[in-house]
Amino acid sequence: MSFASRFTSRRRALAAAGTAVVLAATPAACGSSKDSGPSMSGMDHGSKPSASASAAGADRDHGSMPGMDHGGMGDGLADVKDGYELTSTTTALPAGKKAAYRFRITGPDGKPVTRFAVDQTKRMHFYAIRSDLTGFQHLHPTMGDDGTWTADLAALKPGKWRMYASFIPDNGPGKGEDLVLSRTVTAPGDARRTPLPAAATSADADGYTVTVKGDLTAGTTHPMTVGVSKGGKPVTDLQPYLETYAHLTAFHEGDQAFAHLHPRTEVKGDTGGPDLAFRAMLPKSGNWRLFLQFRTGGTLHTAALTLRVG
Template sequence: MGISTAAKLGGFAVVAVAVFGGAYGIGTAVGPVGTTPPAASSASSASSASSGVHEPGGLRASERGYTLAVNTTGFVEGQPRQLEFRITGPDGAAVTAFDPNHDRRMHLIMARRDLSGYQHLHPALGADGVWRVPAAFADAGEYRLFADFVPRALKQNLTLGAGISVSGDPRPVPLPPPSDIAHVDESGYAVRLSGHPVVGEAKLVLSVSRGGTPVTDLQRYLGAYGHLVALREGDLGYLHVHPEPSAVAGPDITFSAAFPSAGRYRLYLDFQHGGVVRTAEFTVTVGDTGPQPPAPSKAGDGHGHGH
């Protein structure tokens, strides 16, 4: 059914919930290419606080004593090279003990400041504590790297962020308008997004089809039938969620997320079919608030039970 992503509700049961939010101004000094990052309004901040959401991941290079240190510089658009980075711990030494998180010890997400150029990589950890992965950037510009991991000593997921520059001729890409359908390259795959993104918890269902036929034999990728990342326009606050456990391999993949503030976000769904991992991308507009309870009727019984 064709529903507007920004305007219609879909109610769905979920298990896994990842929350990000809080002060929108954190990290906004480095906004997308060619734009001025929006500032948080007091209303949005109050809404975030009342929704119980927390600060987005990836806005800082250091958190809870852990730091993301990128060793590689000098990237040029279109030229592959090895990307190296370390995670240092509270003692300043490189961390080498990590717990698996969604089947991997490290997820490296990369996107340009205008939310184009998304990549999801899985580096290898060397005995020297350096993570290494081949990387290439098709377009010049400023990029944000997100290291998503669980230090064994902390037993808690962290997402740290750092910026890198890619030299060349930067050509900003306008953020596509919101849509509830994403077509995946020339492969014939399409993904429909149903849900009502609002400040606070939102239920999202992504339905995969190919050539108009629902896909019912999705393959597990990172332990699930889909993997979802969301980035907030402006400061690139990071949300990483996985769907509820499901024995049904599509077409629907259900997520729950807590958006921290009104505004525009870019969603990236990774899914695997036919042995190939593909990515569907969406722009969503998050409304100010969720559904509100009805106001008490003046003709009620005096206890707020008006109808």
């Protein structure tokens, strides 16, 4: 996959601080083993993946260039921003089985938005995460002619979930603005909370070891490096995924504030690695749960990272 030429520089850079970073394998939720659809990621921290679910209609146009800051997107906790609103009649979804979440984005005129710019090959990035930061899913939903999006979720564990829509309007007063909006839903049942894993600087994910290095301080931007190895040897066959060598998303413990960062390492060919450079800045103190998605041999892997930000 070639590296895109168009920059998107409006989404706030992901921030990270603290000396302890914990990485635990979690199931991928954006792409199956052959990147044909999202797989389920509804298990506890550090568990193995379960069954996959399809995400049809993935838009494969090329859009923004990875590695740039995306300021102004906010923390993703509101359903309305700058006149744009995430609307849905769904407040509950069944637990333990696949389910579809349907929603619209309405503009300042109150009408459904149907034109969206391409960002990292997609017109809509959709995320679902449980209140204890388990069950991460990253999907690319499909849109109907009336502006209704359908996100086909893998099975949800009982509990409260937050659904995030990340998009860029392609017309209207918000044209070119990078937005993240969210709403919550409940999956009924015994919603036992899973604590975040203990801190560590590295951990294994699907046989790969992911290591984070960086002298990070809360509220300021610092370089951060993520290295990938296997069997003690550096991994140099990372494949481009959404026009990057890795996709990184973070959620703040407690309020589930959203942050997003792509590696600044330029995609120059079909393979890359072992080190991925980031510029990281997380504005809030406390624990952040990061989800790093990377692909090798056509298989998408997801590593979960817990960062303590002072």
